[in-house]
Amino acid sequence: MNNQQSFYSLMELSPVPTNFTMMPATKITNFFHCDNRPSTLNQLPSQNNIGSAVFDKTEDPKINFTKNHPLSYNPNLYIFDASSQHNLYFHTHNNPETNDFSQQDEMYHLNHKLDSVSILVKKDIQHDNVQQQQPFDADQDVGMAKYNNICTPPAHSNNGDLFGMVQIQPDSKYLQTLTPTQKNNPAQYSPKSNIPTPNIAQAISSASDKLNQCAFNEQQQFQQLINSNNYLQNNLIYSNQNAFIVGKQEYFQGLNNPMNGFSSSQNNYLQSISKNKTHESIKEEMKKRQEQMNQQLQANCLQNSYHNKANVQSTSSIHSQASISSTSSINDQSISNQNNNNVSLKISYPIHYNSSNQMHGVAANSLTSSIHVGSSSHSVGGIYTANKLNIPLSMTTSVNNTIVEEKERDLRDRNQQNSKDSNSDDEGYDYSNRQAANIDMQEFARKVDFCKCKKSKCLKLYCECFLRGNYCNDQCICTECGNNDKNLEEREKAIEEAKTRNSDAFNLKFKITNNATVTHKKGCNCKRTHCLKKYCECYNAGLKCTDNCKCEGCKNTQDGLKMGLSGGGNSGVNMLTKADEDCNSSEINSQMLQSIDYQLQQGPTERKISMCSSTGTSGLQNRKRTRSEVLDQLTSKNEIPSQNQTDQLEPEIRKKKNSLCIKQNTQNSQVNAGSQIKIKNSYQPNQTSYNSFEQNFVYQTSNKNGANFQQNTSSMLKKIQS
DNA sequence: GAGTTTGAAACT
DNA sequence: CAGTTTCAAACTC
Numbered sequence: 001m002n003n004q005q006s007f008y009s010l011m012e013l014s015p016v017p018t019n020f021t022m023m024p025a026t027k028i029t030n031f032f033h034c035d036n037r038p039s040t041l042n043q044l045p046s047q048n049n050i051g052s053a054v055f056d057k058t059e060d061p062k063i064n065f066t067k068n069h070p071l072s073y074n075p076n077l078y079i080f081d082a083s084s085q086h087n088l089y090f091h092t093h094n095n096p097e098t099n100d101f102s103q104q105d106e107m108y109h110l111n112h113k114l115d116s117v118s119i120l121v122k123k124d125i126q127h128d129n130v131q132q133q134q135p136f137d138a139d140q141d142v143g144m145a146k147y148n149n150i151c152t153p154p155a156h157s158n159n160g161d162l163f164g165m166v167q168i169q170p171d172s173k174y175l176q177t178l179t180p181t182q183k184n185n186p187a188q189y190s191p192k193s194n195i196p197t198p199n200i201a202q203a204i205s206s207a208s209d210k211l212n213q214c215a216f217n218e219q220q221q222f223q224q225l226i227n228s229n230n231y232l233q234n235n236l237i238y239s240n241q242n243a244f245i246v247g248k249q250e251y252f253q254g255l256n257n258p259m260n261g262f263s264s265s266q267n268n269y270l271q272s273i274s275k276n277k278t279h280e281s282i283k284e285e286m287k288k289r290q291e292q293m294n295q296q297l298q299a300n301c302l303q304n305s306y307h308n309k310a311n312v313q314s315t316s317s318i319h320s321q322a323s324i325s326s327t328s329s330i331n332d333q334s335i336s337n338q339n340n341n342n343v344s345l346k347i348s349y350p351i352h353y354n355s356s357n358q359m360h361g362v363a364a365n366s367l368t369s370s371i372h373v374g375s376s377s378h379s380v381g382g383i384y385t386a387n388k389l390n391i392p393l394s395m396t397t398s399v400n401n402t403i404v405e406e407k408e409r410d411l412r413d414r415n416q417q418n419s420k421d422s423n424s425d426d427e428g429y430d431y432s433n434r435q436a437a438n439i440d441m442q443e444f445a446r447k448v449d450f451c452k453c454k455k456s457k458c459l460k461l462y463c464e465c466f467l468r469g470n471y472c473n474d475q476c477i478c479t480e481c482g483n484n485d486k487n488l489e490e491r492e493k494a495i496e497e498a499k500t501r502n503s504d505a506f507n508l509k510f511k512i513t514n515n516a517t518v519t520h521k522k523g524c525n526c527k528r529t530h531c532l533k534k535y536c537e538c539y540n541a542g543l544k545c546t547d548n549c550k551c552e553g554c555k556n557t558q559d560g561l562k563m564g565l566s567g568g569g570n571s572g573v574n575m576l577t578k579a580d581e582d583c584n585s586s587e588i589n590s591q592m593l594q595s596i597d598y599q600l601q602q603g604p605t606e607r608k609i610s611m612c613s614s615t616g617t618s619g620l621q622n623r624k625r626t627r628s629e630v631l632d633q634l635t636s637k638n639e640i641p642s643q644n645q646t647d648q649l650e651p652e653i654r655k656k657k658n659s660l661c662i663k664q665n666t667q668n669s670q671v672n673a674g675s676q677i678k679i680k681n682s683y684q685p686n687q688t689s690y691n692s693f694e695q696n697f698v699y700q701t702s703n704k705n706g707a708n709f710q711q712n713t714s715s716m717l718k719k720i721q722s
Numbered sequence: 723g724a725g726t727t728t729g730a731a732a733c734t
Numbered sequence: 735c736a737g738t739t740t741c742a743a744a745c746t747c
Contacts, residue, residue: 451742451743452742452743453741453742454741454742455740455741455742456731456732456740456741456742460731460732460740460741460742461730461731461732462730462731462732462740462741462742462743463741463742464742464743498731498732501731501732501733502731505731524729524730525729525730526728526729527728527729528727528728528729529727529728529729533727533728533744533745534743534744534745535727535728535729535730535743535744535745536728536729537729537730540744723747724746724747725745725746725747726744726745726746726747727743727744727745727746728742728743728744728745729741729742729743729744730740730741730742730743731739731740731741731742732738732739732740732741733737733738733739733740734736734737734738734739
């Protein structure tokens with residue numbers, strides 16, 4: 001299976017136009033726009049260069065927009081002026097060093113009415129150091145875009161920084177490779193005949209409509225199947241190795257490791273219940289079984305939460321950029337479903353990009369109340385997980401809030417109990433620092449331990465409570481404390497004074513830079529400690545010093561802590577959302593930042609930020625995948641990364657992870673998105689949904705084949721058609 | 723637990 | 735802005 005095939009297999013299901021082709025993968029591609037065809041190649045002037053992209057098969061694509069090019073920073077989806085029409089040129093060449101064109105290079109002229117031009121530019125600068133020229137760490141997002149005929153924004157656009165993405169998938173018959181002669185004389189060659197002048201805005205709109213229609217149709221189709229009386233009997237339960245059950249995720253989750261395939265006993269069970277049984281009796285057995293499973297899962301959930309086994313595996317593979325919850329949420333979900341035997345269909349539309357109402361590349365709308373608006377990435381989520389940790393709730397509106405509250409309460413109690421019980425099986429984790437489950441990040445971010453101020457009356461920034469904008473609390477052992485609600489006037493005055501001295505006084509000391517690295521805003525001034533003691537604010541936060549620092553003899557200079565802001569799906573902890581109204585990314589980002597700040601303040605020793613993987617890798621690898629890996633994954637050439645890779649993690653990293661209690665499901669694999677999808681029972685009409693769709697019908701028998709959805713899709717299609 | 727060191731905050 | 739003092743935390747013993 002190659003990319004193209006799987007792409008088309010996707011299209012099998014879909015009335016979306018199938019006449020797409022892949023962007024030629026070459027060293028570098030420059031994008032130009034010209035209103036008029038240039039007479040020579042040289043007349044593609046630099047100011048018309050939208051940007052360039054490296055589409056190297058072996059590296060992560062990097063797209064750079066031409067600095068200051070007005071088109072590069074159109075905050076809308078439509079990078080082109082919708083009122084005018086453009087020819088789009090992209091020129092590929094093999095000399096990234098010089099960026100010059102040569103005779104060996106290829107030039108494409110595209111004046112097709114594009115069915116799919118996905119150009120996403122997000123300009124929502126929140127941080128003070130955003131540079132205009134952004135390396136675009138596309139990671140799986142580009143792959144996603146290649147699969148979808150419309151790209152989704154990169155996950156890290158949630159950060160509010162500037163990101164851009166150009167994805168062009170023209171119909172190959174309109175994609176004309178120019179000969180060297182044509183290349184040098186573009187005005188003289190004849191484009192293929194009868195090619196309509198592109199109206200990109202319309203094309204995008206049209207593609208969106210088609211996608212919508214497609215989604216709608218499939219939802220109907222799916223619903224019909226579900227409603228079919230014979231459905232269970234005919235489609236859902238097979239006594240062969242592919243057995244699985246739609247909407248009854250408990251069956252294929254397995255008791256202990258939901259990410260694993262069927263055990264032999266499960267297979268036996270499935271065989272036993274599907275052999276010579278009526279629809280009703282199967283249903284009955286399923287229900288019974290489900291109850292058992294739910295009980296177990298409930299117990300597991302609490303147990304896992306108790307041990308902080310927040311699983312930061314995110315939706316894996318490029319198939320699943322969107323909102324599939326982590327394994328941790330399985331349990332929550334199944335609890336919430338325990339009285340609900342219906343298949344839950346959750347529809348989302350991946351085509352509305354205005355990122356104010358979407359995260360994770362999936363727009364939330366009135367139909368997507370169950371969309372997980374989670375942290376913007378594993379890592380951020382990891383921090384959140386690390387802090388909150390105890391209850392990796394996948395919060396959706398479908399989750400029964402009462403249950404959630406009960407669980408939270410229970411966990412709080414457990415935590416308190418555990419704090420007192422030093423003999424507990426805590427696997428090395430310091431419970432004293434553990435936060436009770438708390439879905440209010442604001443509250444969480446404000447939380448601070450206590451101070452011991454003696455002379456500042458807790459009204460100077462020396463006092464950490466004051467610094468964080470908190471009142472001192474009953475744990476503080478400060479003297480003559482003025483930082484309380486009985487001293488509001490003086491406190492207010494102190495706040496004003498502090499702000500006068502430094503208007504930034506109460507703001508976060510850290511920022512996420514444009515390349516997704518967390519740094520200290522002002523930098524440190526350490527003189528004696530080489531920035532290797534916690535006196536150093538950078539070091540203390542687990543960060544490396546930067547050029548902003550004025551430290552002397554700094555030995556804290558290696559690569560900054562990378563925030564893996566690129567990532568698919570949700571991390572182990574999802575934020576509570578009620579869909580539309582809560583999907584304001586900037587607000588969430590702000591909360592995330594506060595959480596990050598809090599985490600950073602905690603220092604590196606016990607709770608240094610753990611970077612989990614991005615890209616939906618299992619988190620075990622703690623790294624991003626290269627583009628070739630992404631492609632390999634797509635083509636199922638590669639085996640799933642083995643558990644060995646976990647073991648290969650530096651002990652230090654593992655230790656940190658353990659200290660964060662971000663424990664991985666060791667058998668999780670990159671391409672196990674299907675499992676997660678099943679877990680959530682979601683059906684989404686984007687790429688993920690195809691995976692979901694397929695996975696809901698044909699269970700993968702081997703982790704190694706998890707991404708082989710073409711095969712699965714085909715077989716499913718046959719079943720549907722028959 | 724007492725004393726010292728440190729660098730940010732506060733002050734001049 | 736630079737130099738000095740104050741401060742509470744980090745660190746050492």
